[in-house]
Amino acid sequence: MPSCRYIDCHAHLTLGQFDGAELESSLERCVAEDIYVVAVSENLDECRTMRELWHGSSNLEATSQGSAEPSTRLRALYRRQVALCLGLHPAQLAVQKGPDNSVGSSYRSVHPDQWPAFLSFSEPLLTSTPASVSPYVGIGEVGLDFTPHVLRNDVATDGLTQQRTVFRRHAELAQRHGLPLNIHSRQAGRHLLDELEALGYGANSTAAGSQPAVLLHAFDGKPSVIRRGLALGCYFSIAPIVVREPAFQRLMTLVPIDRLVLESDSPALGPVKGETNHPYNVTLAARYVADAKGITVEEVAHRTTQNALRIFPRLCQLWPWAADYTAEFGTTTPEA
Numbered sequence: 318m319p320s321c322r323y324i325d326c327h328a329h330l331t332l333g334q335f336d337g338a339e340l341e342s343s344l345e346r347c348v349a350e351d352i353y354v355v356a357v358s359e360n361l362d363e364c365r366t367m368r369e370l371w372h373g374s375s376n377l378e379a380t381s382q383g384s385a386e387p388s389t390r391l392r393a394l395y396r397r398q399v400a401l402c403l404g405l406h407p408a409q410l411a412v413q414k415g416p417d418n419s420v421g422s423s424y425r426s427v428h429p430d431q432w433p434a435f436l437s438f439s440e441p442l443l444t445s446t447p448a449s450v451s452p453y454v455g456i457g458e459v460g461l462d463f464t465p466h467v468l469r470n471d472v473a474t475d476g477l478t479q480q481r482t483v484f485r486r487h488a489e490l491a492q493r494h495g496l497p498l499n500i501h502s503r504q505a506g507r508h509l510l511d512e513l514e515a516l517g518y519g520a521n522s523t524a525a526g527s528q529p530a531v532l533l534h535a536f537d538g539k540p541s542v543i544r545r546g547l548a549l550g551c552y553f554s555i556a557p558i559v560v561r562e563p564a565f566q567r568l569m570t571l572v573p574i575d576r577l578v579l580e581s582d583s584p585a586l587g588p589v590k591g592e593t594n595h596p597y598n599v600t601l602a603a604r605y606v607a608d609a610k611g612i613t614v615e616e617v618a619h620r621t622t623q624n625a626l627r628i629f630p631r632l633c634q635l636w637p638w639a640a641d642y643t644a645e646f647g648t649t650t651p652e653a
Contacts, residue, residue: 321618322642323352323603324625324632325596326554327458327499327534327580330356330399331366334584335593337387343583343595344394353636354399354581354596355629357458357499359406361435367403368442370395371452400635402457402499403439404487405431407480408467424467426476427483436490443494454631456491457499458534459484461512464503481512488516497530497628506538510545519549530628534580536568543571552628554580557588557598559605569606578621578628579603 330340347354358364373392387395408424409431443453461480468476491498502509513519518528531551535558536543546553553572556579559565569577579599581587587594588601600614603621607614626632626639633640 321351321600321603321615322622322638323350323579323599323618324622325352325354325581325583325599326532326578326625326628327556328354328356328583328596329359329363329585330354330395330583330596331358331363331370332387333363333366337391339593341388341391341394343597344391344398346595346597347398348394350597350600352398352597352599353632355402355454355499355625355632356399357402357455358404359458360409361405361431361438364403364435364438367401371399371401396452399452400454400629400632401452402455403435403442403453404457404459404499405435405483406458407460407462407484407501408464408503411470423470424462425470426462426467426474426479428474428479429482429486432483432486436486440490443490443496448631449634451631452635453496454629454635455497455499455532456487457532458501459487459498460501461505461509462501462503463505463508481508484509484512485516488512488518491529492516495529496631497532499532500534502533503537506536506542506546509533510542510549513549513551532578532628535565535582535586537564540567540571543568547572547576552576552578552624554578555602555606556580556582556586557594557601558582558586559602560588561590566605566609569609574606574610574612574617574620575624577606578624579606 358367405427407427409427410422411425412422461484518531533546533551534554535556536553553576555569559569579602581594581596581599583594583596585594588598603614603617607617626643633643
């Protein structure tokens with residue numbers, strides 16, 4: 318097997334973030350560098366686009382936004398390299414038209430009214446697709462975002478309550494189907510962990526297999542909150558931004574290698590500010606982790622791949638190499 322095989326555990330790979338040619342080129346490089354991707358959605362339109370890219374539908378929502386019809390090669394690459402998480406991001410982009418017909422946008426808290434349409438779309442996919450061929454490996458990107466630029470736009474509504482309600486529904490959906498949570502948390506770490514505890518998540522239940530895993534992506538919590546997350550059995554992902562951002566360097570030093578995975582969060586959180594990020598940049602994060610922890614890049618790739626397969630066990634059914642990898646190297650349970 319290759320000396321280094323990587324799993325990007327959190328990326329945005331729809332035709333809303335990339336045009337077809339750019340996404341195709343990015344995935345071609347992933348093939349060349351043996352990088353596989355777990356893609357997340359932020360809204361129902363993205364869920365539809367991801368489904369249609371993976372399953373090969375010709376009725377893509379993204380084409381109505383000006384993107385060209387994806388090529389046969391892009392569809393093949395997507396199906397080969399990408400697994401999917403379905404979810405509603407806690408901060409939803411809302412478009413408003415002003416009195417002068419000018420168009421603006423702002424982020425607002427996800428609303429429980431969005432849940433029925435999401436559930437009617439997602440649950441049949443999670444139920445009807447055989448696990449042996451299902452690309453649906455998790456629920457995400459979901460969570461809590463209590464940053465002021467989101468909450469201040471929740472006019473005449475309680476954004477905190479809205480977000481908590483929708484997060485609980487996502488967690489219950491994940492529990493029903495035995496799927497991990499791929500979580501976004503901004504200025505809400507303590508509240509997020511409170512919710513997880515109330516829902517029955519914890520190190521003991523996770524180790525016993527009674528609850529699916531929890532992945533906290535690009536986590537911004539204080540060291541005390543990170544330690545609490547570790548005590549609950551959570552995993553943490555490191556993005557390429559770690560090469561230039563002290564907050565993520567601190568996270569990386571606090572989290573042991575058996576709880577770390579790699580992510581790109583593409584097209585965001587790249588190694589160079591202002592430049593589009595791609596999944597293949599997880600190799601830069603791996604090199605940084607290796608240097609900081611005093612181990613080889615090969616060990617970082619190996620350990621984070623083990624961890625990713627532990628978080629997303631359906632990957633072993635979706636990607637044949639993953640089942641072989643698990644059989645050969647195992648996915649030992651991390652220390653609590």
